[in-house]
Amino acid sequence: MNGPVYASHQGSSELNSIPPIDLADLRVLVALADFRHFAKAADACNLSQPALSARIRKMEHALKTPLVERSRRFEGFTAAGERVLARARQLLNDVDGLVQDAKSGETLSGLLRIGVIPTATPLAGRLASSLSTVHPNIRLRASSLSSRAIEQGLKEFALDAGITYLNTEPNPDMKTLPLARERYCLVGTAQLPGNGTIPLDWKDLAGVPLALMTPDMQNRRILNRAFAAAGVEPNVGFEANSFLAIVSRASAGDVAAILPRTMADMVCMDGLARRDLAELAAPPVIGLIAARRVPLLPLVAALWSHAAACIAESDLASDNPT
Known part of the structure; x- marks a missing residue:
């Protein structure tokens, strides 16, 4: 029998059961989740x-459940609202990928959102x-964020990719590409311990008053492990979540x-000296991360392939092939 094939009655019923919610909703x-404020x-x-x-x-009527806690001002989402929000972020991310895929034969364009740990901002x-x-x-x-905030942003589809530590607190749910190893130096006035050209051992920092990142930053957790391996309790005189802040504090002497x-190459000020520290037994590796998905969003794929080409000749290229 020739002629058009029409959807079955059952298929029509399935379509009719889809709640009347569109992308704008x-x-x-x-x-609302991003701004936490109705007017904004x-x-x-x-x-x-x-x-x-x-x-x-x-939306609440279509889904037959409250999504937002009712008040004169925004008070948060209900438990159902949080679940719907997670799905909404994923659906919008997939639609963005659909648009990018449709244009993939043309010149790539659009916004690529990346979370970057503070230590990786020069990179x-x-x-x-x-x-x-x-x-x-x-x-x-690029948004400067902690490593944990970057992973959360990727899970919530608020970020497309991240530049963060790969080997110190690895996450198997993430696709990774190593870019650089991190090495450290001591920065302060001319009276730094030793004042020599040989890298300073971590145990020589015992008793030295230090300005360090706050404990919520992975950089600080890495340094804490380095001190523990050297059998040293760091003498922390100042903490901040900004490298510029701790360098400014060090300039006081x-x-x-x-x-x-x-x-240090980027932010060190006049009048400050620097002394290399001994390399850690397992130096932290900084690299790209993205949520494991096939295929990658075209913009993320472009970033990934370009970064891979940039480090193809580096000894890091074989560190993590995922």
């Missing part, structure tokens, strides 16, 4: 606040500059900062 939910979320979505509230009520800047020469229409937005050498 999902974007409203994500904006409405402005980001180019809606009035009543229109935003109407979309939320429509991220160089990689972004290099990428722009190959893909000038890709806009890269009564404490010294421990910095990755690449960071």
Whole structure:
């Protein structure tokens, strides 16, 4: 029998069971999660606040459950709202990938969101500059975040990729590409211990007043393990979650900062001396991470292949092939 084939009655019923929710509704939910404020979320979505509230009520009616805690101001999501939000982020991320795939035969363009640990900001800047020469229409937005915040951002689809530590607190759920090993130096006034050209042993830092990153930063956890391996309890005189802050503190002369050498090259001030520290037995490796998905988003794939080409001649290329 010739002629068009129509969907079965059962298939039609399945379509009719899909809640009447569109992508704009999902974007409203994500904006509310990002801004934690009704008016700001409405402005980001180019809606009035009543229109935003109407979309939320429509979703709640369609799903037959409250999504947002009701109050004069935003108080958070219900348990069901948190689950729906996670799905909304994933669906919007997949739609973004669909759009990128549709344009993959053309010049790649769009926003690439990357989370970067503070120690890797010089590396991220160089990689972004290099990428722009190959893909000038890709806009890269780098946010300085802790390693844990980067992993969370990837899980929530708030980030597309990250530059973070790979081997100190590995996450098997992430696709990784090593980029550089991290080495350290002591930075302070001219009265640094030893004042020589031979790298300083970590045990020689016993009693030296130090300015270090805060304990929530993975860099600090790495340093704490280095001190423990040397049998030294660090004498911490100042803590901050900013390398610029600890370098500024070291410039006063009564404490010294421990910095990755690449960071010291970028932020060290006049009047400060530096002394290399002995390399750790297992140096931290910094690299790209992304959520394991097939295929990768085209923009992430472009970043990945470009970064891999940049380090193809490096001894790091064989450290982690995943």
